[in-house]
Amino acid sequence: MKKRILGALFAAGVAAAAAPSRAADLTICAWGTITGPDALVNGMAYGTRDYFEFLNQFRGGIAGNKVNTLLLDGRYKLDEELKIYRRCVDQENAVYVNGWSTGSVNALKDQIGGDGVPFMTDSFASQVLDPEKLPYIFMAGPTYEQQMIIALRDLKQKGGKRVVLMHADNEYGRGPVSVVRQSGIIPKLGLELVDTVEFRYDAQDLTGQLLRVKSRNPDMVYIQSSAPQALVTLRDAAKVGLPARLFIGNMYDISPTIPEQLGPAAEGFRAIQIYAQFGEEIPAMKDIEAFKAKNKIAKEDIYYMKGWLQGTAMSAAIGNAIQKSGGKVPSDLKAFRKLVRDEMEALRDVNTGGITPPLNYADHQGSTQARIAEIKDGKYAVAGEWIDAR
Amino acid sequence: MGTRRLLLALAVAAVLIALSLLLGRFGAYLVRAVAIAGIGALSLNLLIGYCGQISFAQGALLGVGAYVAGNLGNAGVDGVLALLGAGVATAAIGALIGLPALRLRGLYFAIATLAAQAILEYLFKMLEPFTGGVSGLVIRQPAFFGVPVASDQVSAAVSVLVLLIAWLALTRLTRTNLGRAFLVVRESEVVAKGMGIDVARTKAWAFAISGFVAGIAGGLIGFAARLASPEAFTLDLSADYIAMIIVGGLGSWAGPLVGAAFVVLLPEAIQRVGEAFDIANLLSALRELAFGLLIILFLIFEPRGLSSLLPRLRWAQPRRRGAAPSLGEPGGAAVATKGGERP
Structure with a gap:
């Protein structure tokens, strides 16, 4: 009997796979790492979903059309993400898809165009x-790469010269470092690359590498990796007598875990900050607080702000496309998607409620600006003005 | 295999191929994923279930297949030849991995295959001209006999066809002298030697044939994903394939297919059940736990796997026909040694 029940449950689940989910005026499909190696930053997946829910609850949807937002778990596994993409495009008929890993986008880029x-x-x-x-x-x-350039420009402004690049041994680590080195931007800025240090993505001890870094006497060490690796780097840097103020990481190195675990050894560590922090006094936080009053927010961090911003941009393009279609969601999904794409590219000066400077999507990036955050008294604080990577 | 069973297999494959062409992209993707996993599981089942050589390097072997097929396909070689090329190259690597089996047995050999997995993963990252390094190798759309395989539906149909060919070939193989030699080596190398079987050569054949099939499966994975990257062929993937043959039923020919379907579709089933009850994110977090728990339960309560349940259903034959014949059974080796115990 137990086997039959198990079999029936399994069959029911698979059979359900054949049917699309809830009906709505339009569907947005997103996937993130809800469970997986980089779940630490999955606030951005929740942020995007919550923004569309916010529109449903507080603004009557997009141009009066309710949005069904589907958030799925890609688990940072390529096969899972490729499967989810097909579900989003083919089964859920999503008008806009929000996807996660570099590997999956790389694998899907031709299909997305097709x-x-x-x-x-x-x-x-x-x-x-x-x-x-x-x-x-x-x-x-x-x-x-642009985040790295922002850090290099900051170093130049402050009169520094000697640069060390540290990076993990995966695509995320090697790729951007290679592009920046080959671009020749470092000598163009009048800086000197004195060393490049690679380490294992899951390294638990970097003392040897940091002794080597110390011997190069750098003015700045850029870490192209995420918070767990930055944590190990800063811990071992303190061991060998390198102050945290020498180190700067990318936008994934903003994590309360770093000051919490390292205490004074993290003071002065800097990271590229693209978005406003959760809780900052900006207009967008009023909307988020209003949403929070009625809903539970899964992750209250800077990555959630990124997701909220993505939702802002995506919904602006969808809204414009609906307006151009006479205020209704067109029945021809293919044409609607094309229109949304065109409207996305046409977005200019989109107000993000202070999360970033106004967005301009002609270059498909929205913004190329960032500030630098620094750990002071155990918290990240913005330590300068917006710097444009272009 | 009897004529009736052969016809049944052909009919099931024909239905699946027709279904693949009629399904939407998502459904076709699932069929393709199960078919490719089935081919990979058949290959591992030959090695572990039939020849008794435990291997943790299946993930890396699939990777070799993906990279070779991808490079050949990108160079303009037809998809069929690219898959065969992937099979040959992976057979060679598989035989190389099997070399320690001539001196090591059991746990010690399993550790050697773990080392092989790690070495291959390292090479995937380092051999940039061939693998694209850590970025991976972007693979162009394949063409079979000059016809581009553009849609998921056609790709799924091709995968089911390859699965059928692999299944027929491997089931036939185990009825040959070499296949029977695999079984004797699995049961006892001492007895095999006593019977005049060249144990080293038999093992080398098992690794090469298993590698060949794994290479084809890997090639199909590469063509399907259009990207071969080191992160896709890790030890986790090896563990998934071992789970498939354990859950499905080690040493049977239906088992790997049932296990592949189970392992590929279970996460989707859990996801959909979660969505139905609005607890998808919670179930996501528990999915790995549930998966691990299920495998443990299978090992305790149903060690012969899901496929052993089939004959117990009313409509099925009372005897477990798909299972690997043990020594002393018809179709097995001529002499019995241990009463046909499963590994």
Whole structure:
């Protein structure tokens, strides 16, 4: 009997796979790492979903049309993400898709163009940003390379010269470092690259590497990796006598875990901050607070703000497309997707409620500006003005 | 295999191929994923279930297949030849991995295959001209016999066809002298030697044939994903394939297919059940736990796997026909040694 019940449940689940989910005026499909190796930053997946829910609850949807937002777990597994993409495009008939990993967008980039579906990528990899060759793919901020350039410009402004680049041994680590090195931007800025240090993505001890870094006497060490690796780096840097103020990381290195776990050893560590922090005094927080009063927010962090911003941009394009279609969602999904793409590219000076400077999507990035945040008294605080990577 | 069973297999494959062409892209993707996993599981089942050589390097072997087929396809080689090329290259690597089996047995050999998995993963990252390094190799749309395989539906139909061919070939193989030698080696290498079987050669054949099939499965994975990257062929993937043959039923020919369907479709089933009750995110977090728990339960309560349940259903034959014949059974080796115990 137990086997039959198990079998029936399994069959019911698979059978349900054949049917699309809830009916609504229009569907947005998003996937993130709800469970998986980079779940630490999955606030951005919740942020996007919540923004569309906010529109449903407080603004009557988009131009009067209710939005069904589907958030799925890609688990940071390529096969899972490729499967979800097909579900979003083919079964859910999503008008806009928001996808997660660099690997999946890279694998899907031709299909996204072939399907003609607007795609907001959570990745900041430059290889998936090309308005001409990849006209349907958009992102929400400066690429990893541009984030590095922002840090280099900050160093130049402050009179520093000697740079060390540290990066993980995966695509996320190696790719941007390679692009920046080959671009020649470091000598062009009058800086000197004194060393490049690679480490294992899951390294638990970097003492040896940091002794080498110390021997180079750098003015700045840029870490192209995420918070867990930054944590190990800063811990071992303190061991060998390198102060945290020498180190700067990308936007995924803003994590309360770093000051919480390292205490004084983290003081002075900096990271690229593209979005406003959760809780900052900006107009967008009023909307978020209003939403929070009626709903539970899964992650109250800077990545949630990124997701909220993505929702803002996506919904602006969808709203404009609906307006151009006479205020109704067109029945021809293919034509509607194309229109949304065109409207996305046409977005200019979109007010983000202070999360970022106004967005301009002609270049498919929205914004190429960022500020630098610094850990002071155990908290990240903005330490300068907006710097444009272009 | 009897004529009736052969006809049944052909009929099921024909229905699946027709279904693949009629399904939407998502449904076709699921069929393709199950078919490719089925091919990979058949290959591992030959090695572990029939020859008794435990391997944790299946994920990396699939990777070799994906990279070879991807490179050949990108160079303009027809998809069929690219898959065969992937099979040959992976057979060679598989035989190489099997070399320690000539000196090591059991747990020690399993550890050697773990090392092989790690070495291959490292090479995937380092051999940039061939693998694209950590970025991975972007693979162009394949063409079979000059016809581009553009849609998920056609790709699924091709995968089911390859699965059928692999299944027929491997089931036939186990009825040959070599297949029977696999079984004797699995049961006892000492007895095999006593019977005049060249144990080293038999093992080498098992690794090569298993590698060939794994290479084809890997090639199909590469063509389907259009990207071969080191992160896709890790030890986790090896563990998934071991789970498939354990859940499905080690040492049977229906088992790997049932196991592949189970492992590929279970996450989707859990997801949909979660969505139906609005607890999808909660179930997502518990999915790995549930998956691990299910495997443990299978090992305890149904060690012969899901496929052993089939004959117990009313409409099925009372005897477990799909299972690997044990020594002493018709179609098995000529002499019995341990009463046909499963590994």
